[in-house]
Amino acid sequence: MSSDFYKLTVNKAVKETDDCVSLSFDIPEEIKDKFGFISGQYLTLKTTINGEEVRRSYSLCSEPSSGIHKVAIKRVEGGLFSTYANESIKNGDALECMPPSGNFKHIPEPQAEKNYVLFAAGSGITPILSILKSILLHESKSRVVLFYGNKGFHSIIFREEIESLKNRFIDRLSVIHIFSKENLGNPLQKGRIDKIKCENLYKAFLTNTDIDGVYICGPEQMTLDIRDVMLEKEIPNESIHLELFGTSIKKESKKDKKDGPSFDSLITLKMDGDEYDFPLNSNGENVLDAAQKIGLDVPFACKGGVCCTCKAKIMEGSVSMDVNYGLEPDEIEAGYVLTCQAHPTTKNVFISFDD
Ligand code: FES
Structure with missing residues (x-):
């Protein structure tokens, strides 16, 4: 991969929640071929903030056939780029951007009749939403269960879009919200998605499902916990796909x-x-x-x-x-x-x- 960046203009900046902004980009005709992507991949953005070059990767939440390149950026505490994006970026601003990349991806199989399980927490929904749309739009016989963890109702990113997908694909999509700070009336939907929660969710919603693919995006511990439970359920490792964010990676010297x-x-x-x-x-x-x-x-x-x-x-x-x-x-x-x-x-x- 080369480190070529291209100047892209933001054509739509939308406040999705109090602390999350989505940015859509215009892709000039002459570089469109470089910016093709597969659901699940990300863009690397680069800008200069207070004299310092900052680059960050953000997953695309749009679906490739839409022709839209859209990322969502949730503000993280002390996050230089995410704060800048949420407070300052507006329509017409230009950002340097590397073409889409990443190994976390789903290529739809139009003839497939599969069962997919998707797990997301917070802004982990961005690549998961792209994968979800890709399956629903391009695998007309496949079904999806989405487990989506958030603090509460108002922190759900893309709430309306997910609701409308649920209504449109009522027979093929189930969405189960899990809130850490609010009560939905069902103890199963209260708390964080850890090993025990995942085990209980599996028992309640997946016991009789032959799972063909699992996609997980969220904090490190959550993704590893879910993977462990899925492996225990004898889902092959190669069918389980992880994307981490906010990982607690320590640089070992x-x-x-x-x-x-x-x-x-x-x-x-x-x-x-x-x-x-x-x-x-x-x-x-x-x-x-x-x-x-x-x-x-x-x-x-x-x-x-x-x-x-x-x-x-x-x-x-x-x-x-x-x-x-x-x-x-x-x-x-x-x-x-x-x-x-x-x-x-x-x-x-x-x-x-x-x-
Ligand atoms: S820069 Fe992201 S894996 Fe090395």
Whole structure:
């Protein structure tokens, strides 16, 4: 992946809830082919706030065939970009944007007759909503159960759109809201979606369903809890798809590692057809940071092992990763790594963003 950004204009900024804004973008004709996407993928946005370059990834909540590129940005406490988006971005503003990307995706199968279960919490609804619409619109025989966790009624993002989907696809879509701070009258729908809640929801709503696909987007602990329960129900791992946000990823320093390699390496990095050499010392620096240090405009967004924007292929040598929340097993098998998490385990490493 190259780190090319394109200037896009916001054509619609809508306050979805008190602390969430959705932004739709105009995609100029000449770059439309670069901005095709699959439901579940995200856009990486870049802007400068108070002199500091800030980039963040936000999932697309629109569905590809609509021709709309829309993301929703929920304000997080102390969040530079999310606060700026909620307070300042308006129609006509321009933002730098990287083409859609991401491994969390659903490609509809028009002939399929499947049962899907979707779990979302808070703004985790954004990729889930896109996947939901994609299934309902393009798999006319498939059914979906959506479990959606929020604080309460007023914090439901896209409440009206979900209601209208429920009415339109009344035979194929069930929506179960779970509130952490309000009462819906049913104890099952009160609380957070943790292991026990998920087990109880499964018993109540899914016991007799042959589940073909599970899509989960929310905080790390919730997604891992749901995955564990689904695995216990013998749903194959490859049918369970996770997307994390607000993860509590801690950057582990190699300095603190007792068993890590302790030598300096030479990295050769290929990007856009050119090759660059630079050293990487053993003080815990990762490949991405080292590449940035010599001035390379390498692609990245989260720097937390989630988004996969920094994915590159190891052509020679080897690296170890601190965490990986995004790469699929077959990508790892094929030699791909997340450069923001990668530390060399050989003296020489040849790594390519082009392959
Ligand atoms: S920048 Fe997001 S996984 Fe590396």
